Amino acid sequence: MSSDVIISANNLTKIFGDFRAVDGISFEVHPGEIFGFLGANGAGKTTAMRMLCGLSMPSSGSATVAGFDVYKEPEKIKRSIGYMSQKFSLYEDLTIRENIRFYAGIYGKSDAFIKEKTAALLEQLHLRSEANKLVRSLPLGWKQKLAFSVAIFHEPRIVFLDEPTGGVDPVTRREFWNMIYAAAGAGITVFVTTHYMDEAEYCSRVSIMVDGKIEALDTPAGLKQSLNAASMDEVFLKLARKAVRSGD
Amino acid sequence: MKQFISFVKKEFHHILRDKRTLFILLGMPVVQILIFGFALTNEVKNSKIAVLDPSRDLSSISLTGQLDASRYFDIQEELHSYKDIGQAFREGKIKLAVVFPQNFERDLLHFNKAQVQLIADASDPNVATTLTNYATAVIMDFQNRITRNRKLPYTIDTEIRMLYNPQLKGAYTFVPGVMALVLMLVCTMMTAITVVREKENGTMEVMLVSPVKPLKIVMAKAVPYLLLSMVNIASILLLSVFVLDVPLRGSLALLAFGSILFTLTCLALGLLISSATSSQQTAMFISLIGLFLPTMMLSGFMFPIENMPLPLQVVSNLVPAKWYYRIAGAVMIKGLGFGAIWKEVLILSGMMVFLLVLSIKKFKIRLA
Numbered sequence: 001m002s003s004d005v006i007i008s009a010n011n012l013t014k015i016f017g018d019f020r021a022v023d024g025i026s027f028e029v030h031p032g033e034i035f036g037f038l039g040a041n042g043a044g045k046t047t048a049m050r051m052l053c054g055l056s057m058p059s060s061g062s063a064t065v066a067g068f069d070v071y072k073e074p075e076k077i078k079r080s081i082g083y084m085s086q087k088f089s090l091y092e093d094l095t096i097r098e099n100i101r102f103y104a105g106i107y108g109k110s111d112a113f114i115k116e117k118t119a120a121l122l123e124q125l126h127l128r129s130e131a132n133k134l135v136r137s138l139p140l141g142w143k144q145k146l147a148f149s150v151a152i153f154h155e156p157r158i159v160f161l162d163e164p165t166g167g168v169d170p171v172t173r174r175e176f177w178n179m180i181y182a183a184a185g186a187g188i189t190v191f192v193t194t195h196y197m198d199e200a201e202y203c204s205r206v207s208i209m210v211d212g213k214i215e216a217l218d219t220p221a222g223l224k225q226s227l228n229a230a231s232m233d234e235v236f237l238k239l240a241r242k243a244v245r246s247g248d
Numbered sequence: 249m250k251q252f253i254s255f256v257k258k259e260f261h262h263i264l265r266d267k268r269t270l271f272i273l274l275g276m277p278v279v280q281i282l283i284f285g286f287a288l289t290n291e292v293k294n295s296k297i298a299v300l301d302p303s304r305d306l307s308s309i310s311l312t313g314q315l316d317a318s319r320y321f322d323i324q325e326e327l328h329s330y331k332d333i334g335q336a337f338r339e340g341k342i343k344l345a346v347v348f349p350q351n352f353e354r355d356l357l358h359f360n361k362a363q364v365q366l367i368a369d370a371s372d373p374n375v376a377t378t379l380t381n382y383a384t385a386v387i388m389d390f391q392n393r394i395t396r397n398r399k400l401p402y403t404i405d406t407e408i409r410m411l412y413n414p415q416l417k418g419a420y421t422f423v424p425g426v427m428a429l430v431l432m433l434v435c436t437m438m439t440a441i442t443v444v445r446e447k448e449n450g451t452m453e454v455m456l457v458s459p460v461k462p463l464k465i466v467m468a469k470a471v472p473y474l475l476l477s478m479v480n481i482a483s484i485l486l487l488s489v490f491v492l493d494v495p496l497r498g499s500l501a502l503l504a505f506g507s508i509l510f511t512l513t514c515l516a517l518g519l520l521i522s523s524a525t526s527s528q529q530t531a532m533f534i535s536l537i538g539l540f541l542p543t544m545m546l547s548g549f550m551f552p553i554e555n556m557p558l559p560l561q562v563v564s565n566l567v568p569a570k571w572y573y574r575i576a577g578a579v580m581i582k583g584l585g586f587g588a589i590w591k592e593v594l595i596l597s598g599m600m601v602f603l604l605v606l607s608i609k610k611f612k613i614r615l616a
Contacts, residue, residue, distance in 0.1 A: 078457060105255075
């Protein structure tokens with residue numbers, strides 16, 4: 001593995017029965033990139049991402065994440081990544097502070113580290129006065145920002161975001177993306193699935209999956225140029241129209 | 249270890265913050281014991297009966313007096329004709345009618361043989377059987393007394409001792425039964441629900457992406473419910489001993505050991521259910537119908553297993569509660585030691601290990 005590749009997939013495939021959910025995808029992600037992983041519902045994005053996170057074993061092909069093999073070293077991968085699922089994943093019946101503590105705790109962080117970083121995080125999110133309130137009482141947008149902060153709290157090298165902005169208003173989405181930029185600026189590689197095309201514009205590079213295969217992979221500008229499209233929306237429609245599978 | 253403690257702490261937060269569920273979990277055993285102890289009793293006391301006595305002689309009056317004096321019966325009315333009997337039953341005033349013949353004493357003294365008819369309301373067969381048995385016993389007692397003065401060629405006196413439960417209290421059987429039910433409910437259902445809830449909320453996925461071992465997640469879920477079950481067992485035992493006068497004859501340590509064994513079996517079952525389901529409702533339904541009912545029906549607590557058809561008897565062996573019920577009954581009521589229950593302990597241990605291994609394996613597969 002060369003030093004400027006942090007995730008690499010080679011012919012990665014996942015078969016459920018006789019259904020090829022992910023059909024031989026290959027790509028590389030560079031450190032510090034915001035890598036957009038696009039596709040219609042049912043295109044295989046989430047399955048591909050789950051294989052990279054160690055939640056699902058590939059059927060064939062190879063992949064390394066943070067330099068570790070997905071077959072042989074899933075435990076090492078788990079230590080190097082953060083994850084935020086499309087279901088919003090904090091405990092509603094715990095307070096903000098308890099959620100942070102718990103998730104930091106399962107990554108085995110020291111008390112001193114947790115204490116210092118929690119204070120900084122609460123300050124940054126303007127949540128200091130709410131720290132001891134139950135997460136249930138927060139508005140959705142705040143929950144999502146908090147969930148993202150928790151996902152990168154243990155300072156992983158890569159963070160995987162699975163449709164992180166579903167159901168959130170445009171203003172909050174914009175703020176959320178500012179947080180993603182900040183994380184990338186701090187050196188964390190961001191791997192994000194989405195089906196909001198305006199979000200695709202924010203990514204360093206974008207791959208578009210159709211029917212389990214990667215149909216295109218380039219910078220947003222590159223994609224628009226090669227497909228002669230005015231916007232990412234148009235790029236996506238041109239590619240996705242070929243899809244045989246329908247969503248869900 | 250620190251990781252594990254923060255996990256357990258989180259589970260306790262979940263349990264303690266959900267006040268309503270906590271209240272149910274801790275209150276349910278108390279309510280069940282009190283209901284079974286004071287309201288639902290199959291003992292027969294002061295049942296209302298009627299007497300039709302056309303002979304009205306010394307013997308019949310004396311026997312009637314004995315019936316009335318027994319604590320099982322309460323003579324509601326003296327009937328005057330045979331027709332009244334049907335009427336009294338129809339009105340639901342009585343459960344049993346005692347009918348004397350025209351010349352009770354004369355028959356008894358001159359022919360050495362007299363008949364008394366017992367008519368019972370068998371719409372509830374168990375009560376009817378119990379009442380006629382009690383009445384027959386009172387009549388036999390009466391007969392023994394009048395024959396004592398005479399010489400009979402042969403007499404067999406039966407002398408009955410009711411071992412372990414001389415007063416035939418129902419509480420002796422249901423206390424171990426309620427313990428089995430409560431443990432089943434708290435451990436199996438709550439474990440299943442709490443794991444499935446994490447699946448529903450997506451938090452399980454986040455934990456699986458983390459370096460935590462699945463076994464640790466599972467164990468951290470089990471610890472609080474194990475403790476909660478111990479609290480429940482303690483409250484049931486305190487209530488039984490001090491309110492219902494049920495003795496705790498055997499070793500408390502042995503009973504606690506059996507309870508922990510059963511609790512672990514239930515936890516493993518709950519885990520198994522949780523890996524097979526993906527919604528809290530389904531988990532609850534499976535726990536209730538798949539486990540709660542068999543525990544009630546087939547553990548021997550409500551209905552004697554010996555009286556069941558053979559297939560059901562075979563099936564009952566698969567119900568873990570049956571074995572725990574036997575252990576608890578033997579230790580609490582009979583005061584027996586380990587020597588008497590080693591077979592049950594062995595079977596329950598086998599079930600526990602099997603279920604635990606299976607559920608952890610399934611848990612891992614689903615998450616892998």
